[in-house]
Amino acid sequence: MITTQLITEWGERLDPNHVLEEYPRPQLMRDSWLSLNGFWDYAFTDTPDYPDFFEGTILVPFSPESLLSRVHRQLMPDGYLWYERTLPIHSILSEKRCILHFGAADQCALVLLNGRKACRHVGGYLPFETDITKYLEEGENTLTVRIQDFTDQSYHSRGKQSLRPDGMFYTAQSGLWQTVWLEWVPDTYIRDFRITPDIDAETVRFDLAFSGAPGKAAACPVQYRIYQDGQCVVSGSSLRPSFTVSLPDPHLWTPEDPHLYLVKLTAGEDTVTGYFAMRSYTIERDGGNIPRFCLNHSSLFLNGVLDQGYWPDGLYTAPSDEALIYDIRKMKELGFNLLRKHGKIEPARWYYHCDRLGMIVWQDMVNGGGYFKGPHTWIPNVLLPFQKGISDTSGNYWFFGRRNQKGREEFVREAAHTMALLSHFPSVATYVLFNEGWGQFEASRLTSVLKRRFPGSLIDSASGWFDQGCGDYDSLHIYFHKLSLRGGGKRRCCVLSEYGGFACRIPGHMAVTKGFGYRDTQSPAKFRQAFHSALEKEMPSLVAQGLSAAIFTQLSDVEGELNGILTYDRKICKLDP
Incomplete structure (x- = not known):
């Protein structure tokens, strides 16, 4: 339970009249565009009918659950959230089209222009757009968006969001959480x-x-x-x-x-x-016939950090472009060359900054499905044999919470959309299909499907456990045991895709009174000692045996999870640069 509302220095300086004004799609830019970030009217309703009145204003693109939205209220699965604002259109340009863009809307969105349906979209993490030219009128136009968010009560992708946040699962957020914008384009x-x-x-x-x-x-x-x-x-x-x-x-x-x-x-x-960028990512065997991760055909050890992409004041939405840059630069300053984006897809500008600053990215697909019926995170980690040998095909859909066929089909579509979207960014090196069994199904078949559709892409098919013997990596999570390869690294490239998790409490910079971690350290000094012991004493022998990557948990504290290198408010770094 959140007991203290933290705020970052960027949140403290936020000017509501100038919110995330940078061009939102640097991989494909035009001159003619208009940001719609700023104050919109909002209302919560119990039915899908248009509200009788609007309750106040919300600062877009911050979700209503966040501090920076000025609302700080949870949208529940049986409710609806309405947004509305005017669009002043001085003239409708001949042989031009007006495209309305949404960076992301969590989770189900209905878009209306002057009361007429413009589009529907399902999925809280991917961008969508609609041509609104035929709905426009010269003068004042009314743009309305209705949101419904089932969070963890449905099969839709949800990442780490939970209506009952605890431990490694965090506050659910909803609504418009990335930039909304217009652009005029030619007829073709x-x-x-x-x-x-x-x-x-x-x-x-x-x-x-x-x-x-x-x-x-x-x-x-x-x-x-x-x-x-x-x-x-x-x-x-x-x-x-x-x-x-x-x-x-x-x-x-x-x-x-x-x-x-x-x-x-x-x-x-x-x-x-x-x-x-001119670059290549491959898995190639070294002189000892060990498969290694290679950048431009040269072996490169990936020293990485798990990155949840959560902010205490904006939740999924960083308070500014400078805040996004800070996390990336700080990790580079500490000597890391990889960020694993965990259970979330970031705005395009985050990947752009990784491209230009030189930070390699491993991208998780956003997990979904029903309640995970099987043993949760810690049991497979403690009972090592439990990690392998459980099939994720149709006979075990119930085990992984994947009985719903529509949910499985939706995940496949979103995975392909994710890879198509992020293929723009040179920093993205690997896609993590499933993590620790969350919503996992048919990993072998899906890996083959995505490999055919996106030739040359590297895929970590099952990060942590429930490995199906497919993909490019033998992907291990080790928290409660001494670091080892456990027989990996012979047929596939061996990676330690999660390790560490050392909890370190910094009074005055915690969102909770009690927190979660895999191992307690009593001070920043003890945290540094544990970190350097793992990295400098245990890791070198594993690299010699075939380890190609090690990803430390994690970049920052998040709510009740206190195992970050940075505190949740990004004001304290527990490691010495």
């Missing part, structure tokens, strides 16, 4: 593009997707310009939406030298800018 426009670097062939492949008038996109030539350090190094055009460009002697991306190329694409009247 570039909806998305994928950039695939090939460092061996010294080429870059572009695959563009268009939206708009039927037939026009097929006849729309694409002009491209690639920039390095502000200078155009390659330019040309293509009559096809998919094409490959030669890029001789490429400058390779590494955490120490996170070099990015800028690209400008023009198709008809539409121009977008983005960026990419």
Whole structure:
């Protein structure tokens, strides 16, 4: 139970008239856009009917459960949350389309424009958009969003959210929690593009997707310009939406030298800018025939941190862009080169900062499903044989809380959407399909499906336990035992995808009076001693045996979980840089 409401220094400085004003999609930018962040009217209702009145204002994009929203109220599964604001449209541009974007809305959203349904969306973690041109009127327009959030009472993806937060599960949040924005685009426009670097062939492949008038996109030539350090190094055009460009002697991306190329694409009247990096992630065998994680074909040990992405004042939403940057830079300062984003998908700007600052990312799929029927986290960790040998196929759907077929189908769609979305970002190296059995099902089949759809992607199919013998990694979690490989590292790349979990209480910087951790340390000095003992005494021999990555739990304290390197308010660092 939260007993003290903490606030970060960025939350203290927040100007409600200037909230997260940075362009929300740096991987695909246009000049013509308008942020809709700021104060909206809100109401809670018990029925899906339009409210009789609005109760006050909420600061978007902070969820109503958060301190920074100015509401601080929980949306329950049997209720509805309404948002409303006006859109002043001075003129409707001829042969232009107005696209309304939502970074994320948790969990089920109905979007209305002037009382007419514009779109519905289910899923609290992925962006969506809708063309609202035909609903617009010159002058004042009314934008309304109705939210319903089942949190952990349904099969929808929920991450670490719980209506009864305790230990490793945290306060549930809902509603609009990423930037909402408008942009004007031509009648036919570039909806998305994928950039695939090939460092061996010294080429870059572009695959563009268009939206708009039927037939026009097929006849729309694409002009491209690639920039390095502000200078155009390659330019040309293509009559096809998919094409490959030669890029001789490429400058390779590494955490120490996170070099990015800028690209400008023009198709008809539409121009977008983005960026990419020349890099490759592979699993390759070393001289001792041990599979190792490799960046640009060179073995790289991944010294990582588990990152929940929670904030005491904004919950899922960082109070500012500077706050996002702080976490990444602080971990780099401490010597880490990897962040494992745990049970959450961040706004695009977080991945962009990892790209430009040089932080490799492992991305979890957001878990869902019903109640996890099997033994929970600590039992498989203590009873080592229990970690293997339990099938996640149809006969055991009940065990993992995956009986609902719609829920399984939704997870597959969201996993593919996640990989398509994050393929833009050079820092993303691995996708974690399932973690510790939470909502796990058919890991082997899904790994094969996603590998076919996204060739070259690395997948940790089952992080922690209930391993099905598939994917690129033998992925271990060790908290209650001495660190060891337990026979891993022969057929697949062996990684310690979670370890540590040392609880350290810092009075005045705790959200609870009592907290959770896998092992208590009584002071920052004891915390540092435990950390360095694991990293410097136990880890080197494991690396020699085949360990390729070690991910420490965790970046910051979160509510009742007090095992962070940083306190929850980010004001104290328990490690010495």
